Amino acid sequence: xxxxxxxxxxxxTIAPDFQTVQSVHFPxxxxxxxxxxMPLYVINLGQQPVVRLEIVFEAGTWSETVAGSSFFTLKxxxxxxxxxxxxxxxxxxxxxxxFIDLSHSADRANLTVYGLTKHLEAILQLAQELLxxxxxxxxxxxxxxxxxxxxxxxNLEKNSYLATIKFRQLLFGNAHPYGRSQNEADIxxxxxxxxxxxxxxxxxxxxxxxxxxxxxxQKETDLVNQYLGKQAINLTPKPAPQHQRTPPTTxxxxxxxxxxxxxxxxxxxxxxxxxHPDFYPFMVCNEVLxxxxxxxxxxxIREEKGLTYGISSGLSLLRRxxxxxxxxxxxxxxxxxxxxxxxxxxxELQRNLVPEDELETVKNYLSGEFAGALNTPFEIxxxxxLMALENLPLDFxxxxxxxxxxxxxxxxxxxAQKYWQSADLLRVVV
Amino acid sequence: MIHYEQFTLDNGLEVYVxxxxxxxxxxxxxxxxxxxxxxxxxxxxxxxxxxxxxxGGSQHIPAYDAPLQKxxxxxxxxxxxxxxxxxxxxxxxxxETAFWLESDRMMSLSFDPKVLEVQRKVVIExxxxxxxxxxxxDVWLKLRPLAYQVxxxxxxxxxxxxxxxxxxxxxxxxxxxxxxxxxxxxxLVVAGDxxxxxxxxxxxxxxxxxxxxxxxxxxxxxxxxxxEARFLETEAKVPLNALFKTYHIPARFDxxxxxxxxxxxxxxxxxxxxxxxxxLKQRSLxxxxxxxxxxxxxxxxxxxxxxxxxxxxLEEANAAVEEVLQExxxxxxxxxxxxKVKNQAESTLVFSEIxxxxxxxxxxxxxxxxNANWVNQxxxxxxxxxxxxxxxxxxxxxxxxxxxxxxxxxxx
Numbered sequence: 001x002x003x004x005x006x007x008x009x010x011x012x013t014i015a016p017d018f019q020t021v022q023s024v025h026f027p028x029x030x031x032x033x034x035x036x037x038m039p040l041y042v043i044n045l046g047q048q049p050v051v052r053l054e055i056v057f058e059a060g061t062w063s064e065t066v067a068g069s070s071f072f073t074l075k076x077x078x079x080x081x082x083x084x085x086x087x088x089x090x091x092x093x094x095x096x097x098x099f100i101d102l103s104h105s106a107d108r109a110n111l112t113v114y115g116l117t118k119h120l121e122a123i124l125q126l127a128q129e130l131l132x133x134x135x136x137x138x139x140x141x142x143x144x145x146x147x148x149x150x151x152x153x154x155n156l157e158k159n160s161y162l163a164t165i166k167f168r169q170l171l172f173g174n175a176h177p178y179g180r181s182q183n184e185a186d187i188x189x190x191x192x193x194x195x196x197x198x199x200x201x202x203x204x205x206x207x208x209x210x211x212x213x214x215x216x217x218q219k220e221t222d223l224v225n226q227y228l229g230k231q232a233i234n235l236t237p238k239p240a241p242q243h244q245r246t247p248p249t250t251x252x253x254x255x256x257x258x259x260x261x262x263x264x265x266x267x268x269x270x271x272x273x274x275x276h277p278d279f280y281p282f283m284v285c286n287e288v289l290x291x292x293x294x295x296x297x298x299x300x301i302r303e304e305k306g307l308t309y310g311i312s313s314g315l316s317l318l319r320r321x322x323x324x325x326x327x328x329x330x331x332x333x334x335x336x337x338x339x340x341x342x343x344x345x346x347x348e349l350q351r352n353l354v355p356e357d358e359l360e361t362v363k364n365y366l367s368g369e370f371a372g373a374l375n376t377p378f379e380i381x382x383x384x385x386l387m388a389l390e391n392l393p394l395d396f397x398x399x400x401x402x403x404x405x406x407x408x409x410x411x412x413x414x415x416a417q418k419y420w421q422s423a424d425l426l427r428v429v430v
Numbered sequence: 431m432i433h434y435e436q437f438t439l440d441n442g443l444e445v446y447v448x449x450x451x452x453x454x455x456x457x458x459x460x461x462x463x464x465x466x467x468x469x470x471x472x473x474x475x476x477x478x479x480x481x482x483x484x485x486g487g488s489q490h491i492p493a494y495d496a497p498l499q500k501x502x503x504x505x506x507x508x509x510x511x512x513x514x515x516x517x518x519x520x521x522x523x524x525x526e527t528a529f530w531l532e533s534d535r536m537m538s539l540s541f542d543p544k545v546l547e548v549q550r551k552v553v554i555e556x557x558x559x560x561x562x563x564x565x566x567x568d569v570w571l572k573l574r575p576l577a578y579q580v581x582x583x584x585x586x587x588x589x590x591x592x593x594x595x596x597x598x599x600x601x602x603x604x605x606x607x608x609x610x611x612x613x614x615x616x617x618l619v620v621a622g623d624x625x626x627x628x629x630x631x632x633x634x635x636x637x638x639x640x641x642x643x644x645x646x647x648x649x650x651x652x653x654x655x656x657x658e659a660r661f662l663e664t665e666a667k668v669p670l671n672a673l674f675k676t677y678h679i680p681a682r683f684d685x686x687x688x689x690x691x692x693x694x695x696x697x698x699x700x701x702x703x704x705x706x707x708x709x710l711k712q713r714s715l716x717x718x719x720x721x722x723x724x725x726x727x728x729x730x731x732x733x734x735x736x737x738x739x740x741x742x743x744l745e746e747a748n749a750a751v752e753e754v755l756q757e758x759x760x761x762x763x764x765x766x767x768x769x770k771v772k773n774q775a776e777s778t779l780v781f782s783e784i785x786x787x788x789x790x791x792x793x794x795x796x797x798x799x800x801n802a803n804w805v806n807q808x809x810x811x812x813x814x815x816x817x818x819x820x821x822x823x824x825x826x827x828x829x830x831x832x833x834x835x836x837x838x839x840x841x842x
Binding site for chain 2: 010012016017018019020021025049050086087114115154157259260262292293305307309310330360362364368369375377378
């Protein structure tokens with residue numbers, strides 16, 4: 001009879017002892033300057049012979065004067081250069097098993113390539129060619145425009161997409177880079193001349209930051225310098241474009257589709273950037289309400305009432321502003337009930353202190369999640385990039401766990417009172 | 431290369447340990463050898479509904495998630511046609527919490543009727559959100575029964591219809607649990623900052639007392655070879671016509687699977703692939719087109735799918751795709767083209783091993799299929815594929831009688 005003795009003593013109702021994560025080791029990035037003065041951040045980590053090269057420009061929607069020009073300029077970089085056609089460029093990335101991602105946001109434009117470290121030189125050659133010699137061929141632009149228009153039409157059929165763009169539009173105003181979204185009219189009006197203008201103004205010979213992560217040795221940083229470091233850079237300062245947020249003129253927008261089986265809802269407000277003193281207290285406050293699977297919204301609306309497959313709340317912090325949102329897709333006839341329950345949960349946080357045990361769980365969860373999201377060179381590089389781009393103090397992430405652990409139940413109640421007054425919250429239902 | 435050690439408990443639980451001390455975390459992955467293919471055809475969607483119930487409390491622990499969150503852990507699960515997979519990542523100092531939670535729900539669930547009632551609603555909302563309320567969201571509900579007539583791959587994991595989920599009873603839940611959720615029908619992988627002796631001791635302590643059950647023997651009907659082309663047309667309020675074509679391919683760990691995989695890549699992986707270059711770039715027929723093979727342990731599907739530009743008919747688009755496929759079957763691939771997709775595949779493999787949790791899942795998936803070490807043989811399999819094998823595969827797989835075509839027509 002093996003194990004009988006120990007098994008009889010095993011009390012399964014008692015949780016094993018545990019330790020809380022009090023700090024994590026955040027590996028330091030090496031910060032170098034290339035010969036042309038552009039910064040290179042190196043994150044040398046990991047067991048696999050891979051590399052991620054990321055080149056970041058201040059060239060998002062914020063910088064454009066013609067709607068859509070920044071997005072399409074970026075996407076067109078790989079659609080033809082002085083020396084290669086679009087097909088040849090795709091072929092060259094694919095034949096070395098590298099993956100290029102041209103990602104665009106309201107604030108920035110990123111050229112990212114993932115590949116095996118042994119192919120870094122080929123990757124750099126290609127990247128540099130895209131940044132210097134893009135030609136914006138008409139036929140390729142027509143194809144890209146068409147594909148984008150068709151994709152947009154598909155997205156416009158999705159409730160969640162519509163709810164998100166409407167929400168941002170109402171929060172920031174249609175003319176603001178954080179509020180506007182792609183539309184057919186803007187796309188149709190764009191010409192390759194607009195893209196060439198944006199390319200010259202914001203990408204070609206413009207300052208950038210480079211983030212290199214993966215298995216990196218001296219040889220690799222030398223290679224980056226040999227290519228991107230030789231690039232001529234126009235350092236003439238340019239006035240940063242100014243955009244003012246138009247405050248929401250309404251607190252509620254409803255556009256339900258008659259034949260849809262669910263409605264997508266958003267509730268939220270403008271917020272702040274990461275530098276704001278309320279960042280940590282508000283982040284923990286949000287976590288309690290709807291930030292994780294054990295949150296009050298999930299427990300109430302999904303796990304007790306079964307009204308949705310998923311509900312969550314979160315902070316979206318951009319470079320110059322931020323916003324806070326609750327989102328869910330719910331049964332159509334439950335929309336009002338769900339809003340009522342969200343407001344009740346908010347009221348509860350405004351009235352009463354979060355119990356000690358719940359607050360401890362939230363902090364432990366956030367600490368563990370943070371420690372668990374620092375396990376690949378790319379995850380570390382994402383944080384390094386954020387610190388570098390958002391001008392955060394260099395010990396921001398070293399302090400992260402201490403900062404969130406310092407948040408008190410009183411602060412959380414203050415945050416709920418300060419940021420979640422119902423008159424300040426915008427609702428969207430699609 | 432994913433190194434691992436293996437042992438088996440007396441009750442049949444197979445355990446794999448992958449040590450990686452470069453991280454302060456541990457990953458615990460439990461794969462149960464049951465998926466939607468094991469369901470009764472009149473109670474489809476049940477394996478997935480059951481996955482939801484696994485979070486509703488077990489015999490000694492009223493709630494699954496909260497104790498894990500309290501020790502800084504995260505978890506989730508998924509159900510596929512073949513398997514149901516549960517995974518945790520947590521700080522390795524708290525590894526025992528994962529053993530406590532996972533062993534208790536393997537021992538017995540709470541079988542609380544309220545949990546079933548709520549999760550039934552949640553899953554119905556999931557069904558709507560992902561399959562009914564999305565453009566083209568119902569395509570798998572149409573495509574699977576077209577491609578499969580006999581094998582249970584003919585229904586989607588979410589289920590054939592909402593009524594099956596509505597009708598599930600607590601007796602069904604109990605029967606399912608005692609049939610499939612057994613130590614001798616599961617694979618446990620523990621990875622990360624852990625040691626073999628530590629995992630052995632914890633496994634004995636927490637899983638050792640769970641009794642084995644009658645071994646589940648899978649007896650599923652074989653899908654007969656398809657002998658003539660199939661066709662279905664459907665319509666919905668979507669912006670663009672879309673074309674879907676599926677072809678039967680070898681099972682995931684069959685000798686010639688990798689050739690099929692590379693064939694699929696030649697056709698439809700990335701922007702240099704044939705379908706994209708010829709039909710989207712050169713001829714402007716499609717707004718998007720690709721080829722892919724969803725994971726399947728039994729003979730699965732190669733799927734070509736594309737959204738079609740306004741002004742192009744489904745018939746034209748279909749003929750153009752067939753032309754590209756036929757050309758490939760007739761003339762094969764060049765060495766350089768095969769080398770390209772091999773490099774892509776090898777690179778993808780290397781990238782897939784960066785994440786600890788991915789390594790744990792890959793081990794569990796291969797171990798369940800027959801041999802954990804298959805994860806380490808993938809690169810060699812890719813390297814060894816020849817242009818002749820790809821062409822031969824193209825001739826077999828891309829034959830018209832092996833194809834099911836779905837015209838998804840846009841209406842206003």
